[in-house]
Amino acid sequence: MRDNLLKTRVTRWLTFIYLFSLLLASLSLLTCLAATLATTKVSVSPSSITAYVNQDFSIDLVIGDVVDLYGWEFKLSWNPTLLSVVSVIECPFLKTGGNTFFSHNENQDTGHMIVDCTLLGLVPGVNGDGILATITFNVKTAGECPLDLYDVLLLDSFERQIISEAIDGYGNFSASDHDIAITSVYVSPRNVLPGQMVQVNVTAQNQGARAESFNVAAYANSEIIGTQPVSLDSGTSRIIQFTWDTTGHSKGVYTIYANATAVLGEVDMADNNKTADETVTILYNGHDIAISSVEPSKTVVCETYCISIVVTVVNYGLYPESFNVSVNVNSTILETKNTALNSGDSVKLDFIWNTTGFTKGNHVISAYAAPVPGETETGDNFKTDGIVAIAMIGDIIPDGVVDIFDVTTVAVAFGSIPYNPNWNPNADINNDQTVDIFDIVVVALHFGETG
Amino acid sequence: MNKTSLIALAMLATVGLALIPNLAGADPAVEQTWVRMRGLVTHYGATPVFGGLWAHARMVDVNDSYREWAGSHAIWSDAPKHINCTEPPTENFTYILYAAKLVNSSMIELNYLEYNFYISGVWNVDKVTFAYYVDENGELISYSWTIEPVVTGAEGELRVLQSWTRFELAITGVDLISGIVVHYAIGHMEIKIGDINSDNMVNIKDLVGVAKKYGAMPALGNYEFEMDFNADYKIDIGDLTTLAANIQAP
Numbered sequence: 110m111r112d113n114l115l116k117t118r119v120t121r122w123l124t125f126i127y128l129f130s131l132l133l134a135s136l137s138l139l140t141c142l143a144a145t146l147a148t149t150k151v152s153v154s155p156s157s158i159t160a161y162v163n164q165d166f167s168i169d170l171v172i173g174d175v176v177d178l179y180g181w182e183f184k185l186s187w188n189p190t191l192l193s194v195v196s197v198i199e200c201p202f203l204k205t206g207g208n209t210f211f212s213h214n215e216n217q218d219t220g221h222m223i224v225d226c227t228l229l230g231l232v233p234g235v236n237g238d239g240i241l242a243t244i245t246f247n248v249k250t251a252g253e254c255p256l257d258l259y260d261v262l263l264l265d266s267f268e269r270q271i272i273s274e275a276i277d278g279y280g281n282f283s284a285s286d287h288d289i290a291i292t293s294v295y296v297s298p299r300n301v302l303p304g305q306m307v308q309v310n311v312t313a314q315n316q317g318a319r320a321e322s323f324n325v326a327a328y329a330n331s332e333i334i335g336t337q338p339v340s341l342d343s344g345t346s347r348i349i350q351f352t353w354d355t356t357g358h359s360k361g362v363y364t365i366y367a368n369a370t371a372v373l374g375e376v377d378m379a380d381n382n383k384t385a386d387e388t389v390t391i392l393y394n395g396h397d398i399a400i401s402s403v404e405p406s407k408t409v410v411c412e413t414y415c416i417s418i419v420v421t422v423v424n425y426g427l428y429p430e431s432f433n434v435s436v437n438v439n440s441t442i443l444e445t446k447n448t449a450l451n452s453g454d455s456v457k458l459d460f461i462w463n464t465t466g467f468t469k470g471n472h473v474i475s476a477y478a479a480p481v482p483g484e485t486e487t488g489d490n491f492k493t494d495g496i497v498a499i500a501m502i503g504d505i506i507p508d509g510v511v512d513i514f515d516v517t518t519v520a521v522a523f524g525s526i527p528y529n530p531n532w533n534p535n536a537d538i539n540n541d542q543t544v545d546i547f548d549i550v551v552v553a554l555h556f557g558e559t560g
Numbered sequence: 561m562n563k564t565s566l567i568a569l570a571m572l573a574t575v576g577l578a579l580i581p582n583l584a585g586a587d588p589a590v591e592q593t594w595v596r597m598r599g600l601v602t603h604y605g606a607t608p609v610f611g612g613l614w615a616h617a618r619m620v621d622v623n624d625s626y627r628e629w630a631g632s633h634a635i636w637s638d639a640p641k642h643i644n645c646t647e648p649p650t651e652n653f654t655y656i657l658y659a660a661k662l663v664n665s666s667m668i669e670l671n672y673l674e675y676n677f678y679i680s681g682v683w684n685v686d687k688v689t690f691a692y693y694v695d696e697n698g699e700l701i702s703y704s705w706t707i708e709p710v711v712t713g714a715e716g717e718l719r720v721l722q723s724w725t726r727f728e729l730a731i732t733g734v735d736l737i738s739g740i741v742v743h744y745a746i747g748h749m750e751i752k753i754g755d756i757n758s759d760n761m762v763n764i765k766d767l768v769g770v771a772k773k774y775g776a777m778p779a780l781g782n783y784e785f786e787m788d789f790n791a792d793y794k795i796d797i798g799d800l801t802t803l804a805a806n807i808q809a810p
Contacts, residue, residue, distance in 0.1 A: 179771075179772075180764050210771060210797070212801075212804035222809050223808070225763070225804065229774040230772070264764060264768045268769065268772070513797055513798050516797075524808070547629060553791075553802065554631065554663065556790040
């Protein structure tokens with residue numbers, strides 16, 4: 110009897126343990142299944158985009174169901190014929206876990222970007238849903254293309270990869286119905302004496318799908334020459350003539366441009382303004398040359414490195430002239446060049462300043478054109494324009510120490526060449542017209558130095 | 561990571577040396593060779609020390625115009641317990657290390673004389689003394705460091721020998737610095753600074769690797785000299801920026 114009771118109890122316990130184990134196994138299986146189903150998703154939002162030509166639009170890179178996110182990277186490609194990147198901005202999701210480091214690099218030619226962000230230090234990653242980054246594009250021309258999100262790399266605080274799924278976006282871009290433009294501005298003659306007339310021919314075009322009425326104005330520098338109303342059918346263009354009376358205007362170089370007022374519903378207003386390819390020079394009735402600008406290529410140059418100084422000289426007189434132009438650093442003549450100019454012409458002269466032997470600190474740059482025979486207007490033969498600081502090597506933010514501000518300045522301009530939006534000539538320390546690793550290395554080698 | 565495991569890693573890396581003769585996609589008008597190496601400093605003269613050496617070089621021939629560039633620095637100390645320490649200090653202490661930096665290279669060669677790799681140039685060597693101040697709970701209150709030049713503008717040679725297994729750094733006026741090569745790579749495409757995990761690309765994996773050491777300094781935090789690209793004795797925003805600059809869009 111006692112044995113039977115014991116046997117029953119043991120059987121009950123074994124059954125309980127078996128069922129409990131089965132329950133645990135089932136729960137583990139369910140947890141694994143749930144984890145598999147809850148794969149982290151990174152997606153372009155909105156997934157379907159429509160925008161007009163010349164309009165900016167933004168997309169978010171959204172992450173969902175992430176656990177312990179410490180750092181992320183993604184690549185995005187687009188059709189560079191249709192779109193150009195305006196900005197890439199970090200969003201606050203990762204910052205909820207602490208301080209972050211964010212970097213991005215775009216290749217506008219191939220239509221690819223890579224964007225990275227990481228937390229800093231020994232902190233846990235962040236969880237949940239959020240926005241990683243916002244990217245703004247400008248539509249260059251009509252068409253459609255995918256915004257292909259790929260090579261998404263998510264790392265947790267143990268530097269392990271988080272499995273994720275990338276979801277693309279798709280854009281459809283069209284021209285606006287309303288679009289007018291100034292397509293050309295011609296001036297004639299280019300050289301005049303005060304009181305003579307200049308003909309300004311402005312071509313306006315209706316690039317939209319509907320008939321439009323608008324005003325066109327022409328300007329000489331900031332002074333208005335005149336305004337005329339224009340009506341154009343879709344796809345047509347017309348030349349509008351203006352006459353500029355130069356009476357009362359002093360000698361000088363004048364920039365002529367035209368503007369068309371925007372029509373209702375117009376998106377592309379960048380081409381509503383146009384500047385004439387050639388300037389108009391109002392001459393002086395006699396012999397007269399002048400320095401019109403002095404432009405050092407940098408504001409900060411490192412000791413022993415070279416800098417270019419471009420001097421623009423103009424012949425305002427009625428006669429061809431040959432004369433000497435010199436560039437001064439403080440009161441020291443750097444170099445003298447001879448140049449010859451016909452009436453109304455100008456030229457840019459390039460001078461190279463090797464800073465070896467010059468002291469650190471600010472130096473005043475000036476240029477002087479030696480007066481020509483018969484010249485009486487000599488006040489503009491000398492021009493001071495710009496101060497150049499000589500700093501110790503690597504100290505491109507010249508505060509006496511090579512530090513993170515110098516590194517960051519080079520990093521911001523990294524990969525740029527002249528005329529790129531992020532070009533900074535001061536960061537091109539070695540003057541090879543590219544801000545590259547060689548410039549970073551110069552700063553890095555001198556990092557921490559003071560003087 | 562302790563010294564033993566680092567040496568084991570070094571030996572493993574030396575056995576599995578990386579040679580990257582990647583010519584695919586190279587511009588035929590540009591012949592370039594990149595070299596990267598990392599080493600463990602084991603001796604300063606006859607004194608056993610612990611530290612690291614980093615060198616990165618580019619030799620390029622563009623339409624018969626030859627240019628070369630090299631960067632290199634080494635950090636070492638005879639107080640191994642403080643480098644790479646993972647435990648915070650619990651009392652005030654000072655810590656001395658030595659740092660050699662290549663200022664200007666004059667000659668960079670592969671397979672020169674009996675050396676596998678050779679850089680000559682001008683070096684600076686500094687003695688750096690850190691002072692760390694902590695409270696009774698081991699929390700850091702402040703720190704400072706002073707730099708005393710040992711030699712400035714001295715001629716020196718970095719020589720890699722014995723089939724890329726050992727190196728010696730001979731700088732005029734200081735004892736011979738020597739050690740073992742833990743990794744090297746030779747390529748005809750750019751070998752980028754910042755490829756911490758040596759997978760021939762610079763990406764978020766490298767960035768996170770450095771970010772996790774953010775704020776680390778010798779003897780304080782998990783400092784790794786090879787992540788201190790600018791050799792300023794601290795893993796900080798400058799190193800992250802240098803690395804990020806090498807993450808390029810396709």
